[in-house]
Amino acid sequence: xxxxxxxxxxxxxxxxxxxxxxxxxxxxxxxxxxxxxxxxxxxxxxxxxxxxxxxxxxxxxxxxxxxxxxxxxxxxxxxxxxxxxxxxxxxxxxxxxxxxxxxxxxxxxxxxxxxxxxxxxxxxxxxxxxxxxxxxxxxxxxxxxxxxxxxxxxxxxxxxxxxxxxxxxxx
Amino acid sequence: xxxxxxxxxxxxxxxxxxxxxxxxxxxxxxxxxxxxxxxxxxxxxxxxxxxxxxxxxxxxxxxxxxxxxxxxxxxxxxxxxxxxxxxxxxxxxxxxxxxxxxxxxxxxxxxxxxxxxxxxxxxxxxxxxxxxxxxxxxxxxxxxxxxxxxxxxxxxxxxxxxxxxxxxxxxxxxxxxxxxxxxxxxxxxxxxxxxxxxxxxxxxxxxxxxxxxxxxxxxxxxxxxxxxxxxxxxxxxxxxxxxxxxxxxxxxxxxxxxxxxxxxxxxxxxxxxxxxxxxxxxxxxxxxxxxxxxxxxxxxxxxxxxxxxxxxxxxxxxxxxxxxxxxxxxxxxxxxxxxxxxxxxxxxxxxxx
Numbered sequence: 001x002x003x004x005x006x007x008x009x010x011x012x013x014x015x016x017x018x019x020x021x022x023x024x025x026x027x028x029x030x031x032x033x034x035x036x037x038x039x040x041x042x043x044x045x046x047x048x049x050x051x052x053x054x055x056x057x058x059x060x061x062x063x064x065x066x067x068x069x070x071x072x073x074x075x076x077x078x079x080x081x082x083x084x085x086x087x088x089x090x091x092x093x094x095x096x097x098x099x100x101x102x103x104x105x106x107x108x109x110x111x112x113x114x115x116x117x118x119x120x121x122x123x124x125x126x127x128x129x130x131x132x133x134x135x136x137x138x139x140x141x142x143x144x145x146x147x148x149x150x151x152x153x154x155x156x157x158x159x160x161x162x163x164x165x166x167x168x169x170x171x
Numbered sequence: 172x173x174x175x176x177x178x179x180x181x182x183x184x185x186x187x188x189x190x191x192x193x194x195x196x197x198x199x200x201x202x203x204x205x206x207x208x209x210x211x212x213x214x215x216x217x218x219x220x221x222x223x224x225x226x227x228x229x230x231x232x233x234x235x236x237x238x239x240x241x242x243x244x245x246x247x248x249x250x251x252x253x254x255x256x257x258x259x260x261x262x263x264x265x266x267x268x269x270x271x272x273x274x275x276x277x278x279x280x281x282x283x284x285x286x287x288x289x290x291x292x293x294x295x296x297x298x299x300x301x302x303x304x305x306x307x308x309x310x311x312x313x314x315x316x317x318x319x320x321x322x323x324x325x326x327x328x329x330x331x332x333x334x335x336x337x338x339x340x341x342x343x344x345x346x347x348x349x350x351x352x353x354x355x356x357x358x359x360x361x362x363x364x365x366x367x368x369x370x371x372x373x374x375x376x377x378x379x380x381x382x383x384x385x386x387x388x389x390x391x392x393x394x395x396x397x398x399x400x401x402x403x404x405x406x407x408x409x410x411x412x413x414x415x416x417x418x419x420x421x422x423x424x425x426x427x428x429x430x431x432x433x434x435x436x437x438x439x440x441x442x443x444x445x446x447x448x449x450x451x452x453x454x455x456x457x458x459x460x461x462x463x464x465x466x467x468x469x470x471x472x473x474x475x476x477x478x479x480x481x482x483x484x485x486x487x488x489x490x491x492x493x494x495x496x497x498x499x500x501x502x503x504x505x506x507x508x509x510x511x512x513x514x515x516x517x518x519x520x521x522x523x524x
Contacts, residue, residue, distance in 0.1 A: 014242075014296040015220065015397035019305060023401060026309040026372060031364035034316035038342065039363055041323035048328055 137166060210471040218391045218463045219277060221300045222255035222269065226386075237386060239303060243267060245281055245293040255297070267293065301398060304390025308375040316371070345370050345508060353512040354519070362515055365409055369402060370508040377459060377500030381493060393503070394459035396452070403452035406511040410447070414518040447514050451507055458503050462496040 140162050147158060216225075224237035238256035245251065251265055258269040258279065268282045279297070281289040298306075319338050326332070331339045350359045350366055373393055382388035392398055420426065422440040424433070469488045473481050 009396055011397035011400045012220065013294060015299065015301055015395060016401055017296055018298070018302040019398045019401035020404075022302070022305050022309050023368075023372065023405065026312060027365065027368045027405075029313055030316055030368050034313075034320045035364040035367055037320045037323055038316070039346075039360075041328065042339065042343065045328045 133166070208471075208474045208477070210468065210475060213471050213474070214464055214467040217467050218394055218460055220391075220395060221277065222258070222279070222297055224300050224303065224386050224390075226384075239300065240298045241267075241279065242296040242298065243279060243293045244296065246291075251293075300390050301392050301395045304379060304387045304392040305376065305398065307387025307390075308372065308379050308392065311379070312371055312375050341371075342367065349505070349509050350512050353509070353516040355516070358519060362409070362413070362512065365405070366508050366512055369406070369511060370504050373402065373455065373507055374500060374504035377504060378497075380459065380463070381496055381500060391460065391463050393455055394463055396456045399452045399456040402455070402507070403448040406451055406507075406514065407445075407448035409511070410514050410518045411444075413515055415521060417520060418518045447510075451510055455503050455507055458499055462492070462499055466492050466496065 144158055144162065147154065222239055222241060224239060226235045226237065228234045238254045238259075241251070241253055241255045241258065243251045245266075248266070251267070253264065255269070257264040258267065261268065261271055263282055263286070266281055266283075267279050268286075268288070269279050270276055270288070275288070275292075278292060279295055281291070281293050283289065315334070315338065319334050322334055326335075345367055346359070346363060349370075350363060354362055376392040376398075379388050380391055380393060422444065423437060425436050425440065428436050466489055469485050469492060472485045
């Protein structure tokens, strides 16, 4: 057979020897100077990427947490504001109502006071008028008495007339 | 920028194979118009090992070749180192002759004064075509990966760039798709250097074998059985060294097998131990050699038909085959590494019984 006798299928000792030498050297040199640093660099980078991804994920979660916290705080603040506003409105309403009440009371009081004052003044004025009327009557009486003392007939007439007048004024 | 240009150049070079392949093969063709063209000699000359690196044969029959050093050891006369130029045309030098015909074609034999070949062959440690090719691949590999490792030292931990973005995916592929799935996350680091070395050694040699010119490209290294034997032998050693207690017990005292069956079981198991790397050796050798044979056969068609009309057809088929071989180059490197990893994983497995 052609193939059986050929060096093709018959491993030559020399080739094996050189292949062992070359391959061993190739392997030892690469293992020491290439694979070790290359594999460790690739591994380091992969770990760094893994770490970075994990920390990014953590940061994202933290952000989310903060955001939800923020929202909670905002919600609370809004509620608080609502409450405060409501309270303020209540207070205002109350104050207005109170003020209104007090003002009415005061006004009522004032009116009352004014009324009593007027009443008083009226009464005073009336009593004064009465006094004056009395003084006037006395004056008239005095005058009449004096005239009567001078003319007897006429005196009686005068007295009647005055009296009539007084009666009219009194009403 | 500079490294990128170099990588592009390499790429173009790789895909430029095809055209050069045709040209190179035609140049290789001996031009004796009168003599009958022998396709099997033409093919076997290309794929078998040789003491010279034939480049072309001139019109006048003179051949242009690189004559490689011959290193021989013969009992009695000791070590002999000389150029293979001295053995051309069947010349005898220092009692050695390079056989050109017969059973020992291509081998160097000792001859006596009468010109009769000695039955006992001298030990041949010559730097042959295969070894030059392999040496070239090792130097290219070393240059590539030492440059890669230096680039990591220079840039520190950063995103991959330059040569890193070119080689790192392949390294990560070997690690994540070959080694870790078989050997496992915890123990894979121990075997990474060997498996990566084997993968890239085979891959670079396969690819260089596809590039026909200039030397050291174009040698049929991974299609040489001595080379695949060596690689398989290294895998064999690694497997046996890392074999766990359970692995050895399975071979010499298979659990659940009655003791009287052991005399049969032990040889069977031992055959299994040897068969695994043997399969590795044959698979790589056969695949690469077959690829080279098909490409050379397609080129031989031109000379068999002795017609220029066949050239475009032949070249078209060769282009197709070269594309296929490019795939096979990666595939066989992958398969060899994968199976080595698988056999290692079978050997390091812990006992569950």
